[in-house]
Amino acid sequence: MPKLTFFNLPEMKRNKLIRAAEAEFSRVPLSQASISNIVKAAEIPRGSFYQYFENKEDAYYFLLEEQWNKRQDKFIASLNKYNGDIFEAFKELFQLMLEEKKTEDGYNFLKNALLNVTHEIEDVFTRIFDEKQIDTNRLKEITPLINKECLNISGEDEFYHIIQIITSVTFRNLVEKYSRNMSKEEALENFIIEMNLLKKGLYK
Template sequence: MPKVTFFNLPDEKRNKLMEAAEKEFSRVPLSQASISNIVKSACVARGSFYQYFENKEDAFYYLLKLQTEKRRGYFFSTLEENGGDIFIAMERLFQMLLADLSNEDNLKFLQNALMNVTHEIEDSFTGLFIGQKPVGGTVEGSIDRISGLIDSSKLNITGDQEFFHVMQILTSVTFRNLVDKFSRNLSNEEAKENFRIEMELLRKGLYKS
């Protein structure tokens, strides 16, 4: 996470810095990104960058968090609109992400992240939907809201621990299918069909007869 000094910046300067970071992380993978390019584009001193972030990884994962959070609201609203059907909500989310990611001008940063995926990038994606692992039977984070919207009586699960792992499976499958779309150069229709088949198999196993 950025340092307190970053959040104390005027909105214009903060936005300019993040735009510069997104431009650089869209140009090359994180490992090849240059802080010099970011500060030059943002018109700030290199020393100032370290007043706002620990390193370039800190800026990258904060930007990834912002991009994913924009889509989390859509997921929740879709879940509510479809009576808490987690499979419909995940499928709609996947379709929306495909549409967004197909726009190279707007989301080259996310495309680049998916083409150079690491465990940290996957954790950033899934963590924003499921939060932290339950401790002592208590669900924490976004999954708490999700569990409140779902009719768990329809699922072959018992308790928050099992629901947490269900969400881990669903979000991991969603993420992997997004990666496959770009790493295997699949069309949107091919990616949608692969995702639909996997979601249907999971639905059959998780829904009560």
């Protein structure tokens, strides 16, 4: 997390810094991003950056989580909207991710994140469902919303694995969309085919 001094910053200065960091992380993936570029764009001295953040990663994950939290909320809203149909909720989340326009700031930020998913980055995306991360998952909110009637599960344990499966497939479809520069329509079509396969089972 950023240090206290960051949050105490006057809004204008903080926003300028955030925009500068976003621009740098949109230009190149985390590992190639440079603090020097960020401070140059934000017009702050190098030492100040370290007054606000531990390091590059600290700034990056702050931005990534901020972006992602918004979508988590929308996902939970979708679950409500579709009476707990988890497939429909994932489909809506997937579509939401496709909406990002190439011209918008967020597009390249997201693209760089997805094409360079370290385990830590994937964690940010999936921790909402992660049994093991008690403090950041939102299973208590999600689980009761879900309509388990239509899911083909025997025990509570299997439910967790179902989420894991849907998540990995959704995630890979998203990565592929960006790596292959697919159109919205093409990406959605592939996604739906795979979701239907998941539903009906791969085996006779």
